[in-house]
Amino acid sequence: MPRPSQGAGGLALSALDDSVLDYSVPDYGVQDDSAQDDSAQGDSGQDDSAQGDSGQDDDDPPRGAPGPAAPSVTRPRPPERPGRGRRALLAGRRAVRAVAALLLLAAVWEILPRLEVVDPTFLPPLSEVLLAWAELLRSGELADHAGASLARSLAGFGLAIALAVPLGLLIGWYRPVAQFLGPVLELFRNTAALALLPVFVLILGLGETSKVSIILYACAWPILLNTVAGVKGVDPLLIKSATSMGLKPYRLFQKVILPAAVPTIFTGVRLAGAYSILVLVAAEMVGAKAGLGYLINYAQFNFRVPDMYAGIITISALGLLFNLLLVRLERRFSTWRTT
Template sequence: MRQRILSAVRRMLATLYPLAVLAAIWELLSRSGWVSPRLMPPLEKIFSALFADIANGELLFHTGVSFTRALSGFGLAVAAGIVLGVLMARVRWFEWMFEPIFSFGYPVPKIALYPIFILLLGFGSSSKIALIALECTFPIAVNTYFGIRAVAPRFIWSAQNMGAGPARIFFKVLLPAALPSIMSGLRVALPLSMVIVVITEMIGESAGLGYYISYASASFMYASSYAGVIAIALVGFVMDRTLVLIRDRLLFWEPSGGAQASKLSY
């Protein structure tokens, strides 16, 4: 028990140490006179603006809007990405049709297509959710594709020899074996959803953290602008930690995840 507590404390300190160093550097630059304190306000003013806008509900409202859009687009991407990845890995003609699209389209920044989404869906949430889904689908589909393809044929042959049908082979052999790769794709895609939603909210929008930051910057309220950045970081951190907890529950057999692995490590 004591060893677990010490291990948890060490992990917490390892997480907080870089943040403490960054905060100290920020405060030093802010008060040194090398940078204008108006452009880089001290942490006291930033957190004062953060708590003030949380108290009046403004920051909570914009955070809720961005979070809902990001999670909606990510959810659509999870469904589409996994289905596309499985089909490319298991259906030969489907792979011939779609694999080149992913190869050519993967390096293209999808934000360049945002004007097209605006023309089709308008400036509201629909265009933003659609662009988030498109951006996040790529890493999920690619990781699912390679995860399924990497399953050793002997596992499939063994299941077939024991009388397993195609559906049972998929859910009992292919999917569990590919799950680590799929979860890696989800963890890559999740922060992209917040990145895209903030960028799109800075363009012709009146709600969301992107709008909140751009409006505060245009109004020279830099403390509030940085408060919005902190809100994005906190939302992204919570989303990532939640996904890691889900991953550890699902991949309990892996050395880095799950309660069983924690027991074995001690």
């Protein structure tokens, strides 16, 4: 099957896949799941191998579609393919469904405070929050806070990757290291990261060091544990197969263990990405002078309630984007893990 094209985003992507499939199995019409991928694979491969390649590019559909003019009259075209229009319609319908809940939430947020079902002092209508958000954006305040937050998140996240991946590889590969570090790891991973925040502040002070450190700490765990699991989870048969070809341990590690573990490692990285944003806010509520967490906390203190919500919206949007990015990246690195 053509590697699920990563180009388009979630919704558009699946719609596109359906239409690609439509060419090989026209009678099924458009189906929602990828179940027929398998059936299209098998030995009947020859015919779809050609279009397998062309299907990789998002923007030029495999033959059909607009194309050059001069339609040949002779052959009746095999069952109608979804043209651009129908495809767009499908994607559109899906998008509507996905956005519906969000719109509903927005409407509820707008209407309930206006009807004073909830106290607008504590939960101002969404429109007011958005106005406050626009004002923060205009004044540049938002960018400053978001920038400070992102810098901390990315620093902690990046350092966590740099430290936890090699350590995880080491633990996963060398049994003695695992046996030695096992109990300590078990102890620490069951200690909530935020419970240690005061300790970090105590030792590293209120500055950037302690904030980046706590993010690093929180991010390191999922990466470390997934890396260890990834290395340990490599199919022993693959190791046997490579060993039988006389691969030395170093080459075995490089050519088999590492590539086999990459998807699992990436799952850890994606989780860590979420943690980096989650922990960030808490870290910034203690002794920060900038950052979205600080903004939220500070706004609440000064009863700038719309600003507080604006900060919250920003941080959730940030988390969402970051996660989306990492999911995309993860998918790219684990296309083969479909068995």
